[in-house]
Amino acid sequence: MNKTIALIFCFIASSLLFAAEDPIKTLVNEGVQFHEQGQYDEAIAKYKQAEKKAPKNALVKYEMAFSYHAKRELDKALSYAKAATKLDTKGLDENLYSLMGSIYDEKGMPDSALAIYREGFKKSPNSANIPYNATITFMRKNNADSAYAWIMHSINNTRTHEGCYYYAGFLASQTGRWPAFYAYTMYSTFITKKDEIIRDNLSRLYGKTKSLVEKKGAESNFSADIKQTGSDSTVNKSFLLFVASMLATDSLNNRMLYEKDSTSAQQMEFLIHVLEKCVKEIAYADGFDDSIRRFYQGLISERLIDAFIYTICEPIDRPTFAQWFIKHRSDQARLYQWFNKAWLML
Secondary structure: OOHHHHHHHHHHHHHHHHHHOOHHHHHHHHHHHHHHOOOHHHHHHHHHHHHHHOOOOHHHHHHHHHHHHHOOOHHHHHHHHHHHHOOOOOOOHHHHHHHHHHHHHHOOOHHHHHHHHHHHHHHOOOOOHHHHHHHHHHHHOOOHHHHHHHHHHHHHHOOOOHHHHHHHHHHHHHOOOHHHHHHHHHHHHHHOOOHHHHHHHHHHHHHHHHHOEOOOOOOEOOOOOOOOOHHHHHHHHHHHHHHHHHHHHOEEOOEEOOOOOOOHHHHHHHHHHHHHHHHHHHOOOOOOOHHHHHHHHHHHHOOOHHHHHHHHHHHHOHHHHHHHHHHHHHHHHHHHHHHHHHHOOO
């Protein structure tokens, strides 16, 4: 083929490819770009152009609802979202029903929001976002037990959604599920990139642990901390007895664990000791999902407990962490390698 014919062929092929491009997809993509830049009116204008060409396109109506929601025009957002549900929503259900539930929630209609989340979860049983949103709604209704049940649906469908594990730990503490509290709160601290979540988690791990034994350390005081819930009440009591016994008997450098810590280094020393033992306990405890137990069993089998605990406790006292890291840099590298290449791939 000579050069002239080759050039003509390329031109024709490019022209055909351009002509075959979906004009609806083009308009939607342009609208999304406007939305991401905060230009919601411009985005909506693009979607309306697309709607004229394809009035039964669910994606167009969803994107319209999404932009109206961003503008806080909730009635219009809800109207377009409802219209989308009557069309072919393949591939859209998780985002669409999450959006509709959020709109109802923001309109002060939590029961309607929950009804939408239930409907959406039936359509998308592998969703982590829909049950996560339902969890938030139940928390606003001060229904911690139902919130915990829904966050477990999220946990079963994700290993990296930091909000799911954060609320799982928080709700476990609210409902007296103590092995789950330690398991989810530690995991949440490890996977999150948000400083406020890390600080809150470490504060709760430290404060809740210290509260399990009276300041004088003479005997356990469970009256304020044990809340029997469901079939795992025996598990909770057994775990609390384990923690309380550890706090009452173990010592660090001639200091009892329950003594008041006055420095960040002592606080880190306290948590390192307690959490290392907790990992070994919760790895085979009942009362929460098998997935997170397997995570802690993996830490044990891979000899990564210290690397995990020092890594999550780093913000408490970075000089102490630095001293550990100098000697154990390879262990932390192994921890992340195992987490990314083995745990997340299971």
